[in-house]
Amino acid sequence: MCEANAYLLGDRGETLIMESVDEVSPEGDGLKLVNIFGEQKFIRAVIHSLSLVDHKVFLKELDRRP
């Protein structure tokens, strides 16, 4: 299986937000993450970068200010 772990990049480094992620797709003003177990998570972020051989997906939170 070639799933990855999703990390949120922030001021305080990387925060693991979901393991074993399969699908990441835009939804509304953010992203929907679905893992290989079918669990879903929504996060107000964009996909920043990928390191697939390391099984890492980096997301960047959108600015909360209007």
Next chain:
Amino acid sequence: MCEANAYLLGDRGETLIMESVDEVSPEGDGLKLVNIFGEQKFIRAVIHSLSLVDHKVFLKELDRRP
């Protein structure tokens, strides 16, 4: 190995732009792709979505208009 193929989403569907992609990272006004052979490609796009179990990374070209 858990590399993926990178596709560009456009008006005419998906276009394969690089196989066996390992790293995707922001560079300038676009993305740098590096495959498992160390080959690099720059593309003026953002990461749109992922389907990792299918080994697919979808990129979306940035608007070329100023």
